[in-house]
Amino acid sequence: MSDKRNFSYVVSSFYVFYPLKKETLETFRDKIESKGRSLGLVGLYLLGHEGANATYSGLLSDVLTFESYLADALKAHADSEEELKLEFKKSPSHFQPFKEFRVKVREEIVTLGREDLVPKDRKRHLSVDEFHEMLQRDDVVILDTRNDYEYEIGHFKGAIDPKIKEFRDFPEYLKASGLPKAAPTLIYCTGGIRCEKAILAMEEQGFDNVYQLEGGILKYLEKYPQGRWEGECFVFDHRLAVDAELKPTTKFKFCPHCGQPATQPITCKRCDAGAVVCTKCLEASTHKETCSRNCAYHFQRRPDKKGAPQEKSFLAQKLTEASGEAHHSG
Template sequence: MKNYQTLLYYCYSHIDNAEQFAADHLAFCKSLGLVGRIIVADEGLNGTVSGTPGSCKTYMDTAHADLRFAKTDFKIDEVDEPSFIKMHCRYKPEIVHSGLRDPKSIDPTKETGKHLEPKEFMEMKDREDVVVLDVRSTNEHNVGRFKNAVTLDIDNFREFPAKINELAQYKDKKILTYCTGGIKCEKASALLLKEGFNEVYQLHGGIIKYGKEAGGKDFEGKCYVFDNRVTVDVNQVNPTVVSTCLNCGTISSRMINCANPECNEHFTQCEACGWKLEGCCSDTCMSHPRKRPYDGTGYYVKVPQPINVEKISKRQYKKMGSPVTSATSSS
């Protein structure tokens, strides 16, 4: 057993006074010595937290003791060190931004795709009447995806609704959706059902659970995760690498953030190009005056940014209904 664990989880369940719950929950997590990132909304929880096995057990036991979160499925990874540096717990309108004008038009607690356990998903995915759909962003599926999966060119899940028309050609098929831990599929499958797709399924527990319970068979590349690890191995059966270095085209699964904080592009870069370009995606970013020191990891701790007085002035003018002149607008 390793010294720390990382928990990935979500739960759709109504939370009264969710803003206050977020503040109280942050204090609770800190009292356990946990680090991580949790989103709280009226519709539920979405989180990844990391800490000692004892702290993680206390967290899971406390969640399961609460009727609202009793059915939460925790994906547990053993790690050598905590996967975050700080603990954040924030209130937001949705635990996954759907991009809908009326987010309440879909409710995963009432209607969503049929859940498939990993071994059921593995058995169905290669049938002729099935389409496997990746509902994650381009950055995520570029570094790893299921063999023959349909992928979408999106930067964020909120762009998914606008892409549904592109999937109309598959309406006569069984649609098997998947994502990292399952949370995006809850809304994606609900949206597909609402748009007239008749047979919609989702991989219960996502790629992470599939790797643990089905050996990750036919998942090509690595799985992108939203913590310091950036990517994790999934496939123990027939592993391969599908991503290539942005700069030289060499096959590589190494993802970093651009050292230029004003770019901060998340991309694949081999180790050789990383040192050559000092962790930047281009020569332009390499010469940027605010370029961060590169230590070979391509991971940077977020720090408070200087206050942009021009942007604040612009927002104030808009609130007052006054025209914004070129003198106050920022590029």
């Protein structure tokens, strides 16, 4: 079946570990925010002394204008003479997946809870082709560094799920994992940034044969949409996930109760509206067989009383909130 959606927007993301002057971060934040908004972009841009991590969306011409501006802007606020290399990952969207363009200053541009653990150089990056080739081997350990709900909707064939709720739990997982420290180990994440710190955490604990996927899952799917990837890839914006062709998911919806990916269609027990709820919420309580938190609350109090359908879908509600900051990752 052909996809009839109008993909008029481009979603672009990048990260760079590149020392920036602490004393000018606030000024730099204002400049980046002003530039992005003047171009009509929406998204989230994280800045810190260790570098930048961003995902944003707009018309292709505006995205490219913004990206041509970024290199000089970053160099102007650099705290070193290091060479700057930016690599952008792009995918199509038929809607704007953020509410507005925001720039935040953070201690870490990806939160491991270790401000001292900053990548200083390239640590055993594998190109997409090299990673794909190693995935075929029987002697490698494939370790997902993402959260459990990300793994659940898609992962590389044979990958281990660390079952963590957030990235800062990864070092503790390693300590208790019992994984063979000398075995060749492939690690991956959405865009590559988590692996940059994960490999350092693994080295601290004696893992000395670890390789990371350069550019992450998004870069892999650009070249191997029918490769070793199974399922879809969770993303931290209102697309929720992208399929193997990097297009916004048509399979998953936001669960109205927990916000996680959902596939179970229901008829709301309070207002009779159709909705999609995740399996975990349905299994947790009968009052979650409702289309919203509001209906769940009222149905729990008065299961015998019907109510009017909700005026906004879960996605519409999310798009009116300044959300996404705590979960931005890659």
